[in-house]
Every structure is written in C-alpha cells, then in structure tokens.
Amino acid sequence: MKNTLISRREFLKNMGVLGAGVLLSASPWLSAFSEVVETSNEKCRLAIIGPGSRGRFLMSFLIQNPKVDIVALCDIYQPSIDEGLKLAPKAKVYKDYRKILEDKTIDAVLVATPLNSHCQIVLDAFDAGKHVFCEKTIGFTMEECYRIYSKHISTGKIFFTGQQRLFDPRYIKTMEMIHAGTFGEIGAIRTFWNRNGDWRREVPSPDLERQINWRLYREYSKGLMTELACHQLQIGSWALQKLPEKVMGHGAITYWKDGREVYDNVSCIYVFDDGVKMTFDSVISNKFYGLEEQIMGSLGTVEPEKGKYYFESVPPAPGFLQMINDWENKVFDSLPFAGTSWAPETANENKGEFILGERPKSDGTSLLLEAFVEAVITRKQPKRIAEEGYYASMLCLLGDQALQEERVLYFPDEYKINYLNHQAKTPEAV
Structure with a gap:
C-alpha cells in the first residue's frame, strides 16, 4: 500500500488554519504546525519498539520524512524484525527494549507493542529521558493511564498517542x-x-x-x-x-x-x-x-x-x-x-x-507523526494532545469495566486532570 505524506503547509492552507484563531482554539495541538520554526537541518533519531503490523504502518509514513532517522528496532518476534528491516535497513536490532533506552543518542521511541506491555515501556522511556509516541490505548488499566500521564507531566518529555483523527x-x-x-x-x-x-x-x-x-x-x-x-x-x-x-x-x-x-x-x-x-x-x-x-x-x-x-x-x-x-x-x-x-x-x-468539498487523501496519520517529529525537534509539547489521548484511553477502559461488571459506572474523580473547563488537580509525579 502506498501512503501519502501530506505537506503541512498544504494542509494548513487548505484548512485555513493560518491566522484562524477559532480553529486553533478547537484544535490547539495544531500549534505544532502554525508556529513556523526552521527545523529543516534537524533530525529526530527514533527507535521503534514493536515493528509489527501497526508499527510498520507508522514506519511507512516516518521513512518519508527527511527529518527522521529510524535507528533501532526492537521486538521479541523475529518475523516482525525482518519485515521492519525492509523499511529501515540500517536500524540496529534489539530483543530487549531497555538496551535501546541506554543509548543516549536516541531522542524518542515509538511504542506499538501489545496493550498490556505499554505502561512499563513508556514509564521506563520517560525515566531514560526519551520522548514517547505510544499507540492507543495508552494503558491496560485506568491506573496505568494515570501513571503514564503523570510521568509525562513530571518529566516534561513530549508525549503523543495514536489518535490520528486529531489531525x-x-x-x-x-x-x-x-x-x-x-x-x-x-x-x-x-x-x-x-x-x-x-x-x-x-x-x-x-x-x-x-x-x-x-x-x-x-x-x-x-x-x-x-x-x-x-x-x-x-x-x-x-x-x-x-x-x-x-x-x-x-x-x-x-x-x-x-x-x-x-x-x-x-x-x-x-x-x-x-x-x-x-x-x-x-x-x-x-x-x-x-x-x-x-x-x-x-x-x-x-x-x-x-x-x-x-x-x-x-x-x-x-x-x-x-x-x-x-x-x-x-x-x-x-x-x-x-x-x-x-x-x-x-x-x-x-x-x-x-465538509471540505471532497474526501481527503489522508486520515491524519501522516500529519500526526509529522507533528510528533516537530515536537521532538523543537522540544515543545502541543497543547492538549496528551490530554486528548489520556481521556480517550480512560473512557474506553471505563466502558470495558462497565461491560465486565454489568453496572453503571461513574468517571472517578481521582483520575480527572486539567482539561478544558474541568476543575481538577494536576497529577502528582509518580
């Protein structure tokens, strides 16, 4: 399948984002594109933890971005590594993700492993000073999601989730x-x-x-x-x-x-x-x-x-x-x-x-990944993008719990964070 990498300049022009305060108020994460910063000579050195089918789909966009170097692949399943190397033949191969985190030259990691393994990998990555892109859902439980978001806040590292509709x-x-x-x-x-x-x-x-x-x-x-x-x-x-x-x-x-x-x-x-x-x-x-x-x-x-x-x-x-x-x-x-x-x-x-005269060629995946790369290079976390991913994860996990327990469940106050008009506490460092 051939993926289309859409130019952010073309995207902003078509959307009328430049100078459109109303649109940016609804989608504040677009600030990653609206603030023009010269980064053409910068590189994001990225490691892929989990180059399975979803991981390789994301890689297919990333390899088209001249600002990205995929320098490492990690997986316990060799066929996934073999397929990943077809996209990033120069990448180093690891079986243990912790070895990747020891490499000080790696800027960020993309986590596309099974859901139950997300939390520990992401927490370890933040502790190692890495920026993180984590596929949805970010945690296996609501408590895990809260720990991940709290660690993002306490470390100040860039954190994106796989919510492509945002872009x-x-x-x-x-x-x-x-x-x-x-x-x-x-x-x-x-x-x-x-x-x-x-x-x-x-x-x-x-x-x-x-x-x-x-x-x-x-x-x-x-x-x-x-x-x-x-x-x-x-x-x-x-x-x-x-x-x-x-x-x-x-x-x-x-x-x-x-x-x-x-x-x-x-x-x-x-x-x-x-x-x-x-x-x-x-x-x-x-x-x-x-x-x-x-x-x-x-x-x-x-x-x-x-x-x-x-x-x-x-x-x-x-x-x-x-x-x-x-x-x-x-x-x-x-x-x-x-x-x-x-x-x-x-x-x-x-x-x-x-809505736009015709159906767009992209579902937002290429622009989501480009925004992540820009955020890593500029060290600027776009507003609300981490929070949107956090709450999307929390809502689906709460829904699953309601299905399992066959009863009405209320959103727990202890997991509410600052978001839009909500009055809630700021997460404490984990």
Whole structure:
C-alpha cells in the first residue's frame, strides 16, 4: 500500500488554519504546525519498539520524512524484525527494549507493542529521558493511564498517542463547525465500528497463538473497546468539550465462539451532565454499516468519517410528490394518523454536503507523526494532545469495566486532570 505524506503547509492552507484563531482554539495541538520554526537541518533519531503490523504502518509514513532517522528496532518476534528491516535497513536490532533506552543518542521511541506491555515501556522511556509516541490505548488499566500521564507531566518529555483523527482535516473542520454552532445544540452522538471477520492472524505454530493473536485474550487486551472505541470516544469529548459522567452497556461473544476471551460485539452508552448521550457499538460479524460518528444537532447532522453534513431543513419534495402528499393529507386528515402513511422521508432525499468539498487523501496519520517529529525537534509539547489521548484511553477502559461488571459506572474523580473547563488537580509525579 502506498501512503501519502501530506505537506503541512498544504494542509494548513487548505484548512485555513493560518491566522484562524477559532480553529486553533478547537484544535490547539495544531500549534505544532502554525508556529513556523526552521527545523529543516534537524533530525529526530527514533527507535521503534514493536515493528509489527501497526508499527510498520507508522514506519511507512516516518521513512518519508527527511527529518527522521529510524535507528533501532526492537521486538521479541523475529518475523516482525525482518519485515521492519525492509523499511529501515540500517536500524540496529534489539530483543530487549531497555538496551535501546541506554543509548543516549536516541531522542524518542515509538511504542506499538501489545496493550498490556505499554505502561512499563513508556514509564521506563520517560525515566531514560526519551520522548514517547505510544499507540492507543495508552494503558491496560485506568491506573496505568494515570501513571503514564503523570510521568509525562513530571518529566516534561513530549508525549503523543495514536489518535490520528486529531489531525484529520475532516474532523478538524467538523469540530470548527460544531463549536461555531453550525448544527445547533448537540443532542446526541452515535458512534459505531462494524466489521465482518474473526480478527485472527495466521499462527505458524500453536505456541505462538497468544503472542500473535494477543487482541483476542483478556490478559493482553480489552478487545473492541481498547482497539476501536478509543478513537471514536475521543470524538465525543472533542465535540462537546467535556467528559461524560457515567457509562453503562453490554458485551458478549455471540458469533466468533472460537476460544477468544474478548467480546465480538459491544454496546455502550455514555451520559453527559446535561443528559446528552454518546453511544458506541461494535459488531464484527456484519460490516454493512462500517464505521461512523453521527453527531446530531438541532439544526443538522454531521458524519465526519464520510466527510459530510446534513441540515434538518431540506428543499421540498418534487412537485408531483408534493401534490400526492397534499392529496393524501386532505383525504385522511380526519383519521387519527400521526402523519401521511407513505410520504418520502426527507432523510433519504437529503444527500448532504461535503465538509471540505471532497474526501481527503489522508486520515491524519501522516500529519500526526509529522507533528510528533516537530515536537521532538523543537522540544515543545502541543497543547492538549496528551490530554486528548489520556481521556480517550480512560473512557474506553471505563466502558470495558462497565461491560465486565454489568453496572453503571461513574468517571472517578481521582483520575480527572486539567482539561478544558474541568476543575481538577494536576497529577502528582509518580
């Protein structure tokens, strides 16, 4: 697959970010791009801890950046190392990530290992003076996430998480429109991510089952909540600029009864203080509806993944249909019907408008990685980017806990940090 590395200058020009205070207030992490700093002669010496499928996907963008030198690869699985070397043939190879942290010439690490191993690697990296990019979800538990974020604060090191939608032009423009009141008062947010597949990977020998298919076992992963929901729940807090207060839901294994320990379908409801609800649903035995976030306001609806929005008021039906509808209303107006029995639904006729005129070529991954590199080189942590990743991780873990315990859970006060309008304590050093 050929990946497109989008120029940040082109991105900012297309988004109208330069000089756009409103947009930067909604996406303050774009300060990594809006503040022009000459770094063309600088290099980020980067180590990849976990060059598996996701790690190599990120590498495919990084190797296109002339400011990046991938100098080290670390993995306990040799085939991943072999594939990683095809992208970074000059990189040194390690089996123990702690050896990488001993190298004083390495500026930063990218962590793309199984979820249960994130915390210790990231904490050790911060202690070794490294900047960190950690794939979502950042921790295996809420307590781990808090420790990671606290260490980021206490060390002052750059910290990014794999929330690429933060740099996706569709989502950035969507949030600008939402916060400007374009769609009125937001009343509900529906998110879903559906697939049709067992989520398994080929295993060369039985003893490698859990190592390769770690996403299917509770010892290593929380399944759909940590692998998929983490992206979409961040969209809700970004849109409403606050956190939900509580969550409830249900999860089960209903189709892929193959020995897996994580659910193959989940449904969560997150409730905000004003009663607004955000749902997350995922089924991996039917892909018809795919993935989307539907943000519904009193004046319109926006679907950022499609890059489209729809206003509630649409042009009237064509003349003939309008005439028929009027006739039907007149004939049956004395009967206790709620409305016409077959009038066309406007939602089906409303084809909407594209947010940016056309679908962007990137989902934000290349720009997220470029921003990380710029932050490492300039030693400037963009505002709120660590906090967005932190809360996205916390929300999906709280949701998973609600599924496991089958009860309503409230967001713990002890894990609230300074974010938007929240009054909360600053994390203490771990």
